[in-house]
Amino acid sequence: MHQEITIKTKSTNQIVVLIKIMAVMVTGVAGEQSLSAATMEDNPQNIAAPAPAAKVGYNKLVFYDDFDSLSTIDVNGTEKPGFKWYVDRPVWGNGITEPSAYSISNSVLTVSSTGNSAGWAISSFSPKGNVGHSFNYGYFEARIHFNPTLGSTSKDWPAWWSLSTHHSKLNNMDHWAELDFFEAYTGGHADYTGAFVGSIHDWADGSKTHFQNSNNWMPLSKTTDFNEWHTYGCLWRPGEVTWCFDEVPLMTQTYSAMAVPVPPANGTTTPTPAGAFSILDKESEGMLLILGSGPEWPMYVDWVRMAKINYQRYLLRSSIMDNLNRPRFLSTTYLRIKY
Numbered sequence: 001m002h003q004e005i006t007i008k009t010k011s012t013n014q015i016v017v018l019i020k021i022m023a024v025m026v027t028g029v030a031g032e033q034s035l036s037a038a039t040m041e042d043n044p045q046n047i048a049a050p051a052p053a054a055k056v057g058y059n060k061l062v063f064y065d066d067f068d069s070l071s072t073i074d075v076n077g078t079e080k081p082g083f084k085w086y087v088d089r090p091v092w093g094n095g096i097t098e099p100s101a102y103s104i105s106n107s108v109l110t111v112s113s114t115g116n117s118a119g120w121a122i123s124s125f126s127p128k129g130n131v132g133h134s135f136n137y138g139y140f141e142a143r144i145h146f147n148p149t150l151g152s153t154s155k156d157w158p159a160w161w162s163l164s165t166h167h168s169k170l171n172n173m174d175h176w177a178e179l180d181f182f183e184a185y186t187g188g189h190a191d192y193t194g195a196f197v198g199s200i201h202d203w204a205d206g207s208k209t210h211f212q213n214s215n216n217w218m219p220l221s222k223t224t225d226f227n228e229w230h231t232y233g234c235l236w237r238p239g240e241v242t243w244c245f246d247e248v249p250l251m252t253q254t255y256s257a258m259a260v261p262v263p264p265a266n267g268t269t270t271p272t273p274a275g276a277f278s279i280l281d282k283e284s285e286g287m288l289l290i291l292g293s294g295p296e297w298p299m300y301v302d303w304v305r306m307a308k309i310n311y312q313r314y315l316l317r318s319s320i321m322d323n324l325n326r327p328r329f330l331s332t333t334y335l336r337i338k339y
Contacts, residue, residue, distance in 0.1 A: 051247050052235050053139030053307035063124070063133055063289075063306035067109040073122060075099060079129025085291075086126035089117055090168040097121045101295065109301040113292045119156035121292030127168040134165040134286035135306065140181050141233035141244075143302035146293070148184070148226040151192035154294030158184040160232055160301075162287040169285075173206040177280040179241065179287055180216075182232035194226070195219045196250055198234060198243035200277050202265070211267035211276045213241075213253040220245060229302060238281055253277065 049059045065072050065084050072084040077096045079088055087097040095114070101121050102111045113121040125132030146158045160181045167176035178201035185197040199216040203209070224230075233244035242252040255261035255277035264272040280287075289306070293299040 047305070049307040050139055050141045050231070050233060050305055052233060052242075052244050052249070053141075056139075056235065056237065057309050058139045058235070058307045060309065061305060061307050062138070063135070064304060066107055066303045067104050067301060068107050070104050073102065074126065079126045079131065081131045084133065085122040085124060086129070086132055087122055088126050088128045089120055090127045090163075090171070092171045093117060093120065097292075107302070109291070110298050111291050111293065111301060112295045112298045113156060115155075115295050117156075117292070119159050119292040119294060120290055123168075123288050123290045125165055125168070125288035127165075127288075130169060132288065134288050135162075135308075136281070136283065136286045137236050137238065138306050138308040139233060139235045140289065141231050141247075141305045142181070142291070143229050143231050144182075144299060145227055145229050146184060146297070146299045148192045148194065150297040151184070151186040151190055153189070154186075154297035155188045156292070156294030157186050157188075157192070157297060158293040158299035159290070161290050163290060164283050165285040165288045166283060168288060175202075175204040175279055177202060177277075177283055177287070179234065179236065179280060181234035181243070184226070192226075193219070194222065194224060196232075196243065196245050198241075198251065200241055200253055200255075200280060202267075202277050202279055204279075209268050211265040211272065213251075213261070213277070214263050214266045215251045215253065218243070218245075218250045236280075239278075241280075255280075 043061050043064075047061055047064060048054070049061050053059065063084070074080070074083040074086045077087050079086065089096065097117070097120070098114045101114050102109065104110070111121045113119050123132070125134050140162070142160045144158065144160065151157065161183065162179045162181065164176040164178070166172060178199070180197070180199040180201070183197040183199070184192050185195070186192050196218045197216055198218075200213050202211040231244070231246050233247060235242045235244065239256050240252060240254045243250050253261060253263070257275050257278040260272050260274050261276050265276050267276070289304070291299070291301060291304075
């Protein structure tokens with residue numbers, strides 16, 4: 001049984017504050033207008049959370065796609081709820097990603113882009129429809145392969161990344177975040193060097209101000225065969241991001257609102273100011289997920305996983321409310337908190 005309950009309380013200040021804290025935590029995971037049942041459904045296949053996620057308690061899979069069919073993609077560009085992936089581009093982009101840029105065969109997604117889209121093909125949120133799936137914190141992982149010899153043929157490159165949902169919707173130019181889980185970065189029409197590139201971008205003032213983690217480039221073993229399946233993951237916790245290859249940590253960036261990030265960033269000013277990268281944790285509407293590449297350089301995706309700690313879900317199990325001395329509900333009851 002699922003039940004939605006709106007809680008209004010005039011109880012003690014302590015209880016009011018606790019309810020507000022949980023509501024902020026939850027709405028940061030996905031804005032209420034952006035949630036669809038496809039994200040928060042129970043895990044019918046009992047897929048285990050990836051090891052780096054489970055190790056830190058992010059053991060609840062809340063978003064996943066095995067790409068068994070195109071039914072999870074809004075192929076008609078309806079911009080309506082009910083899909084895991086959308087083909088419309090951010091508000092500053094034109095048109096949609098055409099069907100020629102993606103296909104599914106034998107439970108594998110082949111994805112490139114329509115071109116002139118910065119490699120943006122499909123995303124977990126529809127910026128123009130204001131529906132979909134958007135997240136703060138968690139472990140993000142995709143199983144991918146691609147041909148590493150095609151870099152010189154393509155303007156864009158295989159990428160699995162995320163961008164501020166608010167910025168994608170409104171094109172605000174004051175301050176926004178980008179978190180790249182993995183890029184086979186070339187800069188365009190250049191050979192791929194075999195590096196794992198994972199980045200935090202702190203953008204502000206119409207892109208005039210920009211900071212990027214200085215440890216974003218990690219050469220992988222020369223024996224790595226990118227034509228074979230590998231997992232590309234990113235663990236994002238408050239004040240800390242760690243990138244993983246085949247679930248082995250490669251590099252970590254820490255940051256806070258009051259201190260210089262460690263390691264210091266590369267950016268438009270030196271030294272790196274305190275608070276750089278903290279915008280990532282302040283994205284109130286979360287980050288949407290993106291898959292894409294260049295038209296000439298397809299990327300193949302076996303699956304996508306996203307795991308979080310249970311209390312950060314938008315729908316909270318009633319056991320959490322038990323701690324607030326609320327009446328006990330059946331364990332299968334869910335609450336939607338509004339404040």
